[in-house]
Amino acid sequence: MGLVLYAVQSTLRVFSILPVIAVLTLIAFCVRRIYFHPLSKYPGPPLAKVTDLYAAYHAWKGDIHVDMWRQHRRYGPHVRYAPNRLNIDNTNALKDIYMGSKNFQKSPNYRVLRHGAANTLTMINRTEHARRRRIISQGLSDAALRSHEPTIMAHIKKCFDCLTATDERDLGLEQPMSPMSQAYGPRDSWTPPRNMSNWFNWLTFDIMGDVIFGIRYNLLTSAIHRRIPEAIEHSNVRVSVLLQSPIIRQIGRIDRWLFPKAIGARNQFLTFVGGLVDQCMKPECTPIARTVVSILRSSHDPLTGDKLTARELLAESTTLCVAGADTSSTALAAIFFYLSHTPRAYQRLKREVRDAFESEDEIQTGPTLAKLTYLRACIDEALRMSPPAGSSLSRQVQAGGAVVDGRFFPAGVELGVPIYGIQHNSEYYPAPFEYRPERWLEGESGNTKESVERARSAFCPFSVGTRGCVGKGMAMVELSLAVAYAIFRYDFKAADNDETLKGWGFAGEFPLEDHITGSKMGPMLLFKERDILNSPVHTRPKMQLPRIVTQLRPGVRPRSASSPAIDFSAMWKNER
Numbered sequence: 001m002g003l004v005l006y007a008v009q010s011t012l013r014v015f016s017i018l019p020v021i022a023v024l025t026l027i028a029f030c031v032r033r034i035y036f037h038p039l040s041k042y043p044g045p046p047l048a049k050v051t052d053l054y055a056a057y058h059a060w061k062g063d064i065h066v067d068m069w070r071q072h073r074r075y076g077p078h079v080r081y082a083p084n085r086l087n088i089d090n091t092n093a094l095k096d097i098y099m100g101s102k103n104f105q106k107s108p109n110y111r112v113l114r115h116g117a118a119n120t121l122t123m124i125n126r127t128e129h130a131r132r133r134r135i136i137s138q139g140l141s142d143a144a145l146r147s148h149e150p151t152i153m154a155h156i157k158k159c160f161d162c163l164t165a166t167d168e169r170d171l172g173l174e175q176p177m178s179p180m181s182q183a184y185g186p187r188d189s190w191t192p193p194r195n196m197s198n199w200f201n202w203l204t205f206d207i208m209g210d211v212i213f214g215i216r217y218n219l220l221t222s223a224i225h226r227r228i229p230e231a232i233e234h235s236n237v238r239v240s241v242l243l244q245s246p247i248i249r250q251i252g253r254i255d256r257w258l259f260p261k262a263i264g265a266r267n268q269f270l271t272f273v274g275g276l277v278d279q280c281m282k283p284e285c286t287p288i289a290r291t292v293v294s295i296l297r298s299s300h301d302p303l304t305g306d307k308l309t310a311r312e313l314l315a316e317s318t319t320l321c322v323a324g325a326d327t328s329s330t331a332l333a334a335i336f337f338y339l340s341h342t343p344r345a346y347q348r349l350k351r352e353v354r355d356a357f358e359s360e361d362e363i364q365t366g367p368t369l370a371k372l373t374y375l376r377a378c379i380d381e382a383l384r385m386s387p388p389a390g391s392s393l394s395r396q397v398q399a400g401g402a403v404v405d406g407r408f409f410p411a412g413v414e415l416g417v418p419i420y421g422i423q424h425n426s427e428y429y430p431a432p433f434e435y436r437p438e439r440w441l442e443g444e445s446g447n448t449k450e451s452v453e454r455a456r457s458a459f460c461p462f463s464v465g466t467r468g469c470v471g472k473g474m475a476m477v478e479l480s481l482a483v484a485y486a487i488f489r490y491d492f493k494a495a496d497n498d499e500t501l502k503g504w505g506f507a508g509e510f511p512l513e514d515h516i517t518g519s520k521m522g523p524m525l526l527f528k529e530r531d532i533l534n535s536p537v538h539t540r541p542k543m544q545l546p547r548i549v550t551q552l553r554p555g556v557r558p559r560s561a562s563s564p565a566i567d568f569s570a571m572w573k574n575e576r
């Protein structure tokens with residue numbers, strides 16, 4: 001009996017000291033992370049030094065890009081933003097991490113972004129990635145872009161035709177549109193306010209569907225698939241949290257009950273894209289024009305001769321679709337937001353574009369568009385202030401360590417440069433919260449060659465180096481054509497009650513919630529057809545440019561002697 005009592009008492013004693021052991025272990029764990037970690041000498045938010053749940057919280061909230069910027073203002077250029085992760089806010093780090101030493105790989109956390117097989121964006125291993133990228137680049141090469149351009153332009157025209165439709169009922173059309181000129185006459189009064197985030201989401205998804213798969217989603221004209229961009233936004237909330245703190249998924253899949261809506265949305269999207277790829281892979285599917293998938297199906301790695309398997313093709317096309325649509329629509333919404341709230345820039349851009357072209361059919365990539373330096377400056381300035389992917393893209397130091405910004409970092413540590421943060425660093429951009437396209441133009445507003453180069457050196461909305469955006473050329477074509485076309489053909493202005501400006505914007509900027517890419521609202525804009533007939537007569541000589549074919553899926557654009565092959569890389573050569 002006494003023995004039993006003794007056993008019970010001992011058990012109770014052990015149980016009573018368990019919480020004490022747990023607390024001591026936790027303290028030891030925190031002390032180790034704070035004081036005995038290779039990053040312990042770097043400052044940062046106290047909670048972030050102990051757990052990556054700090055970063056996960058801001059990813060969930062959507063203000064991680066702004067918080068990273070804020071922490072640099074508080075602690076300086078080096079901020080420990082998670083126990084094993086350091087953010088560095090200068091151009092030395094941008095060069096060293098993304099463009100310099102080969103001793104970096106993407107953070108293993110990128111695995112949470114995978115849909116089934118690994119893809120170019122989520123691949124960690126450098127050699128594997130290089131092989132895959134050599135194949136993917138063929139689908140987005142300059143030659144491929146030239147064949148995609150008429151499709152892109154046709155969707156842009158359709159978008160503005162729809163959103164300026166005289167008949168409001170047309171906005172919810174369930175049928176594919178009839179030829180635009182018949183269905184939509186010119187509008188000579190202001191449209192009601194249009195939510196441009198929606199319109200640009202629909203536009204860019206239609207473009208990606210057509211260019212990648214040769215399939216029309218028709219989000220611009222039909223409500224049937226409009227839930228897809230929303231589904232991606234929901235899904236991104238969960239994934240952005242897991243990217244910061246993958247342990248949330250590893251511990252008993254608690255993400256399933258934290259984000260049930262996001263998981264449902266992801267499955268909805270994957271089923272949708274899976275269906276598209278299935279259609280494209282059928283032998284009888286022969287698209288009218290070249291699509292990215294049709295190019296990738298027949299491409300092989302020039303070094304190894306490898307081709308993509310069906311599974312890899314699915315993973316790649318899904319990624320291209322998401323990576324390309326979401327980001328470009330955010331960029332477009334930001335550009336229109338800043339133009340509609342900066343009359344000086346808007347007026348100057350109007351003059352530049354309207355003087356350059358005599359008819360909308362002249363608007364295409366080529367020497368004239370490339371000469372529109374203010375247009376390019378307006379786009380860059382919007383990408384600087386509201387980068388569609390604004391947080392820090394972590395890279396892991398490999399065996400042997402790496403020197404970054406003059407300091408040595410051992411293997412296993414993760415480093416990154418916050419994109420929104422460095423693009424708001426006043427060392428590179430005086431008055432960083434002001435929309436000033438002129439800052440990109442040498443000789444204007446006191447800009448010197450050095451000051452413009454300094455601004456360029458920190459500009460990284462597409463990231464830089466071998467893991468920089470493979471779709472940058474295509475994105476810049478989309479943005480330039482859409483802005484030039486809208487400016488040429490319409491007048492637009494912000495709605496008086498533009499909700500975009502209220503509530504969740506930061507320092508008067510276009511408000512973005514950063515969940516890997518930015519989710520957005522607005523701007524609310526009104527459009528009116530420009531009165532071309534009564535505008536001042538152009539005095540410049542008419543340029544000999546070929547007309548572009550405007551119907552949807554027109555095939556490869558015809559070339560003539562007056563239409564030299566365009567070197568897209570040269571057009572955007574200032575970019576890295």
Ligand code: HEM
Binds near residue numbers: 474
């Ligand atoms: C304004 C539009 C765009 C922006 C701001 C943008 C931004 C970026 C950024 C910052 C990265 C690096 C991501 C990282 O390291 O984690 C990236 C990578 C990537 N982007 Fe874009 N992107 C845009 C448009 C596009 C388009 C149109 C496509 C496809 C057609 C695309 C496809 C990709 C792919 C596949 C990668 C992975 C590249 C690699 O790791 O080799 N993006 N993009």
